[in-house]
Amino acid sequence: MPSNALHRQIADAIRADILSGALRPGTPAPSENELAAQFSTTRNTVRKGLALLKAEGLLVSEQGKRTSVRPRPKVRLLSTGANHRSHRARGLPAFNGEVLAQGRRPDQRLLEVLHVPAPQEIAERLEVDEGTTVLVRRRLFMVDDEPMQLCDGYYPLDLVAGTAIEEKRKIRGGAHLVIEDPDGPIRRRIVRFVEDLELRMPTPAEINDLRVPPGVPVARTLRTAYDSSGAAVEVLDSVLPGDRHAFRYVIDVP
Amino acid sequence: MPSNALHRQIADAIRADILSGALRPGTPAPSENELAAQFSTTRNTVRKGLALLKAEGLLVSEQGKRTSVRPRPKVRLLSTGANHRSHRARGLPAFNGEVLAQGRRPDQRLLEVLHVPAPQEIAERLEVDEGTTVLVRRRLFMVDDEPMQLCDGYYPLDLVAGTAIEEKRKIRGGAHLVIEDPDGPIRRRIVRFVEDLELRMPTPAEINDLRVPPGVPVARTLRTAYDSSGAAVEVLDSVLPGDRHAFRYVIDVP
DNA sequence: GAGTGGTCTAGACCACGAC
């Protein structure tokens, strides 16, 4: 399948330099004209080779500036359900706790709170018929003013009607606090999460909202929260860019 | 950031047709010459637009054949640690059990069994110094003769020296059976897995070994197995293409 | 202003698949 095309040879040469450490992250690559001269070809062919490396996520380019080796992302956010209870004990939703633990500044934009017909994947997990009206809270999580995660929280209407979750306001301590509040209207205890994760390239909308650079995939997760009776109380539908997230799961074998 | 470049307009038009369902998976897209005429431009510009869609994983092309909308992959393999004990109770390693449960035919190629200096990420997890000699079993997992997963199993030498794990042969029932065999030489009980997962685009070697199509990301996982004393007994370093895997994790909150 | 990358044109030849 791999050919000997010139533009691939150019890509291979530069990739080797990057992987060997000869070209360090953040440093500029040779200019297109330099490469064209070096490989006795045209800029067009050089650009095709560079395009491969951009699609692999190894290079970044901007008009007017030198093409350079993609800098390592500052810090990766570790996404995990394992520390849920410990953070919440301090009155923090999971995301905020995770970010603060890394000494960074979390922020959350509540984009909208709506009644919508449940999409198939959500309906399935909330155990309602497809198209049943459910509540969705659409949020964008930020860290140090960089977008980190799109997160839509879906809730059964009969569970959250009339509660703070239905209002278009941020919820201090997070929605789980409202669901579990022993003095509140819902009073469920969340005892289990089931998280489904898949990988793909981002859609143009996601590239825009999350500022995903070329060559970076995203994870799409559906995290369902169950109460002690086994009923689903929440489905979180999230999209997370692969360059700013890592995932860790702990599986205890009984 | 998004420009109005003609090749982007072409990509946008075709993407819209794909997402709306007007162009169904497996059906051919318009030919490059047709698009060039339709948009009053050259094939070169059309190809640039199509390249975007290939990088997004929406189109596939082959020399001589029409470019077509990427067909949906046959079945996704669900990767999870949750059913570990239940499958092994039937004497099957986790992968084989998972595949058989879907009515497909698993296969495993043992590529090599070597003593190697532990790379940093492995050493860290096996709790040995970087560069310490460890055993690695490199395998390629197949399903119905399609490559599904590269999986390198790392083991501390003092744990597995002289056991079947050190031999270049497949192990009936998997390495865990040897580690846990109450009549065997190791006799540890695996009680916990910690799985780290990250996303990226595949390397050329991975594209080759796993036949990863353009526009498909991979997951790289490091799954560490711990025994009842808390010692790490195995690290599995795997690469899984995103078009044939989904992941599910169950998190119980104490 | 010089140099960079981004876009586009108008050709050409090749390798391969389908008919």
Added chain:
DNA sequence: TCGTGGTCTAGACCACTCG
């Protein structure tokens, strides 16, 4: 054989950054 996509050349103009 003909149409397809894959590769490459040799130009051109533009938008942008940097010194």
